[in-house]
Amino acid sequence: MPRLAELGLALRAGLLTLLALALMLPAWGDPYVVKLATRILVFALAAAALDLALGVGGMVSFGHAAFLGLGAYVVGINFLHGFEGSLLLGFAPTQSLVLQLVLAALLAGGFALLTGAISLRTRGVAFIMITLAFAQMLYYLFVSLRRYNGADGIALWNRSDGGLLDLEDPVAFYFLCLAALLLFLFVGGRLYHSRFGRALRAARDNERRAQALGIDTYRVRLVAYGISGAVTGIAGVLLANATYFVGPAYLSWPVSGQLLVMVVLGGMGTLVGPVFGALVLLLLEEFLPGLLDSVRPGLGESWKIVLGPLLVAIALYARGGLWGVLARRRVARVRWTGPRAAKAPRHV
Amino acid sequence: MCEGAVLRACELVKRFGGLTAVDRVSLAVESGEIHALIGPNGAGKTTLVNLIAGELRPDHGRVWLSGREITRLKVAKRARLGLARSFQISSLFGSLTALEHVALALQGRWGSSFRFWGDAARDEGLLRRARAELARVGLEDAADVPAEALSHGQRRQLELAMALAMDPVLLLLDEPLAGIGLEEGERMVELLAGLRGRVAMLLVEHDMDAVFRLADRITVLTYGRVIASGPPALIRDHPEVVRAYLGEGEASDAAP
């Protein structure tokens, strides 16, 4: 993740404008826009959290939907028990947003630590497959859980209890999601530049060397994976509230894939990049069909055929993702060390 | 028989398929001593270094560091016990600067990689120490240069700075002079000579001049076996060594 001070003036101005737009967006007054923007913020949070594992830590997880889904089910299950007036594992269910966030972080983080402890013993394709397998395992578990409506999922009649904040107010909920994203970008930035972040990147770039320096790369990775899972779980709580729905589809592999696309599209290892990845991907998914229809009626139905190659093209042309394109100026800063150094991005 | 000394390797064996790369090798490095390991290419020197550093598991034999058995410990754990090494082929993190490399070595050795908040690039305690370590090898002017922009010789110096930053109990150096120029080589030899008596060292090196200048003791390896071990004077005249490795002419050239 770049330091703010290292970015070009134009880019800093651009980011500031974007932030101002995000703050003013509800003033537009269109409920549809607020709803879409909220969804984008939630996925941006999940994608940035995935990037901590994927880009910063070099762990290609194909199972992050599991953490998202776990967070969402924390809301759904508590809602169902609250609705029935029944106990949840002997405890009174909670509708408190704060408690649900804590529970989701613990549950998703715990699941990440547990599965990570096993999958991080492998590398490469094996790691991808094992993370996928763990997520699918959870998916089938929830599909078969009759108690929680199996494949039908749980429709929520109301959002969690935000205390002083009335989450039923779409604008209040929107600002909550925006705050969550900005908070994670700040915390993630601190993490990135901390000793822990350095060790994590060292493990990614040259594991053998990092170990020879005394860095326990397995443990460093595992902790990063746990944090990534916990934050994705938090995004899951927000997702359930945003959609008034929780279902096993949230845990399915296409969601994991979608998060991966957001990260790669936005720029791996930058934490901010995936925010742009989420923005662009969700906007395309939303508007590409209509756009194609206006070109030629009926064409909109085949929008996925257009989206696929479009994503491939972006991945090929913009190798550092959208963020890489935006931040290209940054490279000039180290030009003096010679052409070879200028090509590679500095990671600190 | 296998305890005492800074490093003691006992009856180490490593096989790769049918090839026995290291064959019942025992050696000891006493405190403050420079122990050179020589032998022709393919003799098993790097394999032995990897057995000691923990990157390879021996098929037989044990390793002790400062009286503690480390045979089964992981690489990182051994490093935190003070076993620092350089690699035969410089192995760095291309985009990090020289200073960041040394800072990474410091945090690795200190076991302080689980600090999540403070900015490592503004951590004065870490930076001051890292700068001092760079100055020790004469790299202070290159502190902010990315490793990939350093010259080959400078990278070698950086490797040494990182190893020294780890406040090593034992320094494992695999051909620190390989491929660097005359001037930079001379500088490296002086650096290493300055460490004699303070840091125990196992030095793998092909440059016989340097070996005879630096070593307190030399072990000769061929085909994975120790064929001779002792003070330089003894090794220089050892008939089997002269035949197997130094060659008649070279042996007299190498005499200072």
Ligand SMILES: Nc1ncnc2c1ncn2[C@@H]1O[C@H](COP(=O)(O)OP(=O)(O)O)[C@@H](O)[C@H]1O
């Ligand atoms: N990982 C490996 N797999 C198979 N053979 C190896 C491996 N590493 C080294 N060898 C073989 O072991 C022998 C000793 O190699 P090495 O320790 O690198 O020698 P040196 O460093 O003395 O030149 C060589 O014959 C080499 O080909």
Ligand SMILES: [Mg+2]
């Ligand atoms: Mg070698």
